[in-house]
Amino acid sequence: QLQLVESGGGLVEPGGSLRLSCAASGDGLDYYAIAWFRQAPGKEREGVACISNGGYSTNYADFVKGRFTISRDNAKNTVYLQMNSLEPEDTGNYYCAAGGICLVVTALDSAMDTWGSGTLVTVSL
DSSP: OOOOEEOOEEEETTTTEEEEEEEEEOOGGGGGEEEEEEEEESSOOEEEEOOTTTTTEEEGGGGGTTTTTEEEGGGGTTTEEEOOOGGGGEEEEEEEEEESSOOOOOGGGGGGGEEEEOEEEOOOO
């Protein structure tokens, strides 16, 4: 059974960068599309980015385009989210999830079956 574990979160100043990792165990990650989500305090969860199982297709929420990059290394069973030019509004718990396909960002979660427990990102002075 596939399990996902996120890492790489932490405290960073505005304008800084972080790279999140989503490591899989229990099954080969290359069968799955992988998405990143986030949930800020008091707000609903929202889709951030998604990458197809082969890595040939990606899509992003408008609010991260040009700043975040999703990538994968199937040989390492890991998906990454490189986050640059971070803003205080990017603060939240970041989750990765696995599913069959990448739908449009606003409907990403409906195609995801397996979720990690999250990693906290705090952007603050």
